[in-house]
Amino acid sequence: MSISVQIYGGNDYLPHRYADWMTEPDRVVILGRRDGKLVALVSGLIVDEGCTVVVEGLRVCPSERGRGVAGVIQRFADQYIQQLYPSVRTKRQTKIDEPSAGPTQTLSKFTELGRRAGLSIIGDTDSFEGFISHLRNKLHSTTGSEPGVSVPQMFLIEDEQHLKNILLDPELPSRVELPGGAIIQDWQALQPIEGNLEILARRNLTWLADKPERPAFLSFYTPPYPIPYKGGSLRFNIDMFGTDLVSAKRALAGHFEKVRERREVKGRVMVHVYMNKSLWEGMREFCEGYTGVTRCREYWEQLFLERGM
Template identity: 35%
Template sequence: MKLEAIPGVPQDGDLEFVLATDKEFEEVVSISEGIYGGLDYLPSRYHSWVGEKDRMVVLAKKGGDVIALLSMFVVDGGQTALLEGLRVAPWERGRGVAGVLQRFCCQLVKHRYPSVKVMRLTRDDKLTPKELNKYRVIAKQGILLVRFNAPDLSARLSSLALTPGPSRPPPPILLTPDDVRDVFLERGGLLKDLLPNQTIIQDWQPFQALPDNHDLLLRKSLRWMADDVARPRVATLCTPPFPVPAGPLCFYLNIDVFGSGLRGAQEQLLSHLAAHAPSLPGDVRCQLFLPPNMWRPMADFCTSVLGMHLEKGYTDQYLLEADI
């Protein structure tokens, strides 16, 4: 479907912007080969994204062929547009296509959702001085990427479970949907020590801690854990595993860690792994997003206690914001 003409939003020269449909899936996969180090989530999410409420998936086409994609997702009760999934075909990179597509999408979202005040995006690459001028840095998490074999890890977890140890903290609490609303979305200032800038960064998606985001967070079927419901010091969210292009039967697991208290975070990690590893066939890439000072001790725990392989060194994840 060609996008309707928007006053003040010209289509750009030889580029045509269209809303994505299921039909373009193969073309999108073919421009995405090898990106995000094999951890591209889009092949798993594309079909649900094209039909998702308050989301627009925009394709740039040249000569009728897809050459770039960007998605805009309106969250935070209509205040924020998240920019996600950006990619440009390898043969079109370095010519400013990403910038043109972003400007088009920002105009489009402003036109369709006048309530949107800011756009947000997360990045793990180095920002240029020009980009640092363009955005406010809202929060920063460290990225820890590890790899393991699921059956081997399951065996190791069973032996760990037999050795409780005297100094092990109390077992973490698995939160119900009502707990999630009470703990994360209705506490306002109480969360300032738990969440970076009052934001739940789930995988790459940032959500302000607002009740308006409850339904869409619940749709994600996450496992939410905390050390305490009344006064959480450390909390974690884990995605259901999904396949990624990194290899045949390779699954991806994403765990977001907020707050402080390494031992509590480790217990929650063990619980998430025990819940998911037994159902996975083999190779798993697990990405933990965590407070930067927790990166080193958690990396040591994953490698020496859990026998995981460290895939790369410390990497920053930045949450950026700009007025729209």
């Protein structure tokens, strides 16, 4: 899709998700055209049992950027969504902040509810077998495990009712320090309430926790999907919630083992790990030292923003 040219350095999810968006329940997709040509797009998903719209996918084609088109389509989308869903009172979105590029531009009228750090690494599928062994060896040295003794695995949460009980626990947001009280799945921020669980279920996520009941660390990965990077790559996103570094390391190794076991990746894979800012330095060190997988981006952050409609 030409509208994604020069977007996110080839990491754009839109070409993969656009078709699904057109049929997803409670999603609105607005297309802007000039002289019959598609020049802009924005989408909104109605969440929080009809009270909130999560805005995603704002795109403007290269020839129209810097001409006010983004503002026009956003204002139209706000008005149209309120007509379709009068109960919507809040607008929510996430955006990237790269401290190395200078101060981020503050979005007018938005309140920042939370931030997470992002760690980006890249490698070929053939390298991941050795990378997983590299991570496991580092885990042994980190935890002081005896040679030949396995480091405890994270718990795989597969039962739907079990997962529901965990997510609806009113103490979960404080226990795992959810940013702004929300579960952010691949840039989509959802409050942990029953009306949003069906949305999460549609994403086919793989969940890991540090313990089966009342977890203090929770993570999941979204099935890898294609992106335009370097003519065709896979994007593999891992979302983590909690502040324990050893749990974060165990979760990272566990997710890599799951995608290997399921043969979900092939070719070049770009991995983005979203985590509490306190974990970033330790996770960066954890991923270093294996030549087949390297960090491909400087430190960056994901901002969680909200404002009234």
